[in-house]
Amino acid sequence: MSLIKSLSKEAAEAAQTLAILDEQLKNTVLLDMARALRAHSYEILSANVIDMAHAESNQLSDAMLDRLKMTPDRIEAMAQGIEAIAALPDPIGELRDIGQRPNGLNISKMRVPLGVVCMIYEARPNVTADAGALCFKSGNAVVLRGGKEALQTSKVIADILQTVLKHYGLPPALITVVPDPDRALMMELMQQRDYIDVIIPRGGEGLINFVTDHSKIPVIQHFKGVCHLYVDKDADLDTALALLLNGKTQRTGVCNALEGLIVHQDVAAQFLPKVASALAEHEVKINACQHAASYFNNCNLIDDGDFGHEYLDLEIAVRQVEDFNQAIDHIRRFGSHHTEVICTTNELTAARFQRTVDASVVMVNASSRFSDGGELGLGAEIGIATTKLHAYGPMGLESLTTEKYLVSGDGQVRA
Numbered sequence: 001m002s003l004i005k006s007l008s009k010e011a012a013e014a015a016q017t018l019a020i021l022d023e024q025l026k027n028t029v030l031l032d033m034a035r036a037l038r039a040h041s042y043e044i045l046s047a048n049v050i051d052m053a054h055a056e057s058n059q060l061s062d063a064m065l066d067r068l069k070m071t072p073d074r075i076e077a078m079a080q081g082i083e084a085i086a087a088l089p090d091p092i093g094e095l096r097d098i099g100q101r102p103n104g105l106n107i108s109k110m111r112v113p114l115g116v117v118c119m120i121y122e123a124r125p126n127v128t129a130d131a132g133a134l135c136f137k138s139g140n141a142v143v144l145r146g147g148k149e150a151l152q153t154s155k156v157i158a159d160i161l162q163t164v165l166k167h168y169g170l171p172p173a174l175i176t177v178v179p180d181p182d183r184a185l186m187m188e189l190m191q192q193r194d195y196i197d198v199i200i201p202r203g204g205e206g207l208i209n210f211v212t213d214h215s216k217i218p219v220i221q222h223f224k225g226v227c228h229l230y231v232d233k234d235a236d237l238d239t240a241l242a243l244l245l246n247g248k249t250q251r252t253g254v255c256n257a258l259e260g261l262i263v264h265q266d267v268a269a270q271f272l273p274k275v276a277s278a279l280a281e282h283e284v285k286i287n288a289c290q291h292a293a294s295y296f297n298n299c300n301l302i303d304d305g306d307f308g309h310e311y312l313d314l315e316i317a318v319r320q321v322e323d324f325n326q327a328i329d330h331i332r333r334f335g336s337h338h339t340e341v342i343c344t345t346n347e348l349t350a351a352r353f354q355r356t357v358d359a360s361v362v363m364v365n366a367s368s369r370f371s372d373g374g375e376l377g378l379g380a381e382i383g384i385a386t387t388k389l390h391a392y393g394p395m396g397l398e399s400l401t402t403e404k405y406l407v408s409g410d411g412q413v414r415a
Helices: 003-020 023-039 041-057 062-068 072-087 126-137 148-167 183-189 205-214 237-249 265-281 324-334 347-356
Strands: 095-100 106-113 116-121 141-146 175-177 198-202 227-231 258-264 285-288 315-321 339-343 361-364 401-408
Touching: 003 106, 003 116, 003 141, 003 175, 003 183, 023 041, 023 072, 023 126, 023 148, 041 062, 041 072, 041 148, 062 148, 072 126, 095 401, 116 126, 116 183, 126 141, 126 148, 126 175, 141 148, 141 183, 148 175, 198 205, 227 237, 227 324, 237 258, 237 265, 237 339, 258 265, 258 324, 265 315, 315 324, 324 347, 339 347, 347 361
Parallel strands: 116 141, 116 198, 141 175, 227 258, 227 339, 258 315, 285 315, 339 361
Antiparallel strands: 095 106, 106 401
């Protein structure tokens, strides 16, 4: 039996052990995992130094380096994320009454795990802890295939979590890291439909497309984040500027950073000079339409068809629009169904924006940086789904489950 088939089979067998675990034991294990990450932060940071050195020598982009880098604060955030997951209600076994049929059959639904989740991701070692904890709490085993950039860090994090599992007599295969980043092994992994129930890829558009094209297992797609801020004619401009700066400059290499600014023509003359000054201070490169370009020095003039890029850097596209409908059309054409934001004081416009825009997260007067599982109360996220089957938006515990029907009768037979 090949390495990949063996790892997948062991994960599927390990998943069966979670069916008998009660919520209290799950939470105890999770809290010990959080403590173990803190206690072994030196080992995580040491492994990350190796990964970072290799990544820099291979000239990875600044965005990739930012996602790869581990710091004491990021390790603490991983630990706090696991603690938050432990504090959430366990969805497994949750019952939903459907009702009684005319023939006396009682119908309900019970929430159950998906089974084995496979994560394929690039330079994101925190995914190892987030996915491991979320899958454990939701009753799933997880197979983690990280990119070569994060391999050493991911292996150390997984070893720490597995040590806690073994301490409680649980199979370490519940959280499995593929130890070799060879692409041929990834191809084989995507064929293991006898053992793996769903694949969730996280990374660049190329990775998502590759997995979608080659997997024999259902894929939940987490595409790029082309997020926009629309500044409405009724916007508070100080609020709008704060949302722009936070969304664009706080952390550029993440999928919930702003990549586009859309400004209503009625406030452009008042707002865009402030934008030009503020973004110049942060050395943000501006790509602007012909109407907005006059407000910026040394900007790059772009055509209507050149929007929709995920820069993951100090760079943004700016467009002036005639009205609300043109803003919606722009988002429909260039958005990626990730996160869209409106700044307005008009409640009717805000409600219309949230009702109309097709994105997994639609915000009013709040930074796009809040489009994150932890910030939205999920504890952590396994990713942000930008397609609608079977999840949409940040995926937490409930998104890693499904429902089965329970039918109870007293001898009914169908005529």
